[in-house]
Amino acid sequence: xxxxxxxxxxxxxxxxxxxxxxxxxxxxxxxxxxxxxxxxxxxxxxxxxxxxxxxxxxxxxxxxxxxxxxxxxxxxxxxxxxxxxxxxxxxxxxxxxxxxxxxxxxxxxx
Amino acid sequence: xxxxxxxxxxxxxxxxxxxxxxxxxxxxxxxxxxxxxxxxxxxxxxxxxxxxxxxxxxxxxxxxxxxxxxxxxxxxxxxxxxxxxxxxxxxxxxxxxxxxxxxxxxxxxxxxxxxx
Numbered sequence: 001x002x003x004x005x006x007x008x009x010x011x012x013x014x015x016x017x018x019x020x021x022x023x024x025x026x027x028x029x030x031x032x033x034x035x036x037x038x039x040x041x042x043x044x045x046x047x048x049x050x051x052x053x054x055x056x057x058x059x060x061x062x063x064x065x066x067x068x069x070x071x072x073x074x075x076x077x078x079x080x081x082x083x084x085x086x087x088x089x090x091x092x093x094x095x096x097x098x099x100x101x102x103x104x105x106x107x108x109x110x
Numbered sequence: 111x112x113x114x115x116x117x118x119x120x121x122x123x124x125x126x127x128x129x130x131x132x133x134x135x136x137x138x139x140x141x142x143x144x145x146x147x148x149x150x151x152x153x154x155x156x157x158x159x160x161x162x163x164x165x166x167x168x169x170x171x172x173x174x175x176x177x178x179x180x181x182x183x184x185x186x187x188x189x190x191x192x193x194x195x196x197x198x199x200x201x202x203x204x205x206x207x208x209x210x211x212x213x214x215x216x217x218x219x220x221x222x223x224x225x226x
Contacts, residue, residue: 004152008150040219041219042114042201042203042216042217042218042219042220043153043201043203043217044217045214045215045216088152088153090152097143097155097158097166098155099155100152100153100154101152102150102151102152103150103151103152
């Protein structure tokens with residue numbers, strides 16, 4: 001079955017880069033997504049990448065995809081305290097309805 | 111448009127009672143999705159509608175759960191004979207006809223259900 005794995009916590013210093021990793025199992029995934037969830041809020045789509053791409057950059061965000069290893073990462077440059085949130089990796093399977101990981105809590109400290 | 115709206119934001123109910131949640135999607139969004147999120151977990155897909163048609167249901171959606179979208183606009187999710195295991199955040203999302211694969215799906219803030 002479909003499965004998405006993420007590490008649960010990441011702690012970084014303000015100004016450093018954050019790298020959040022994700023592995024997935026469904027080789028037919030067409031889209032890989034990163035969502036952000038702040039306390040008391042819904043999920044916000046940060047970015048997504050097509051499965052035929054290796055990298056996508058959007059301002060401070062860089063997504064890397066290794067399709068062979070089914071590994072996805074999200075790099076946040078110059079991490080700020082406002083980036084503290086839970087980040088969810090999701091894969092779009094054959095039904096195109098994403099399957100989410102458990103989320104990585106990013107803690108940014110001064 | 112203020113985005114996807116969910117009501118109520120919080121619901122506390124006694125075990126065995128029925129509850130109903132409402133989701134108002136973004137205007138003209140054809141697709142509407144329901145997810146459930148328990149503490150420490152990612153969202154789990156429950157069901158989705160395209161217009162008024164319910165096109166897919168997860169195995170998580172037991173017989174006690176029913177979702178409707180009668181006019182292709184707002185949707186309701188009803189849980190009958192609630193159990194403590196139903197305690198979770200229920201999330202609604204909507205997207206235009208392109209669905210997830212072409213365009214962004216927008217999430218509401220969720221309804222947090224606590225069954226005591």
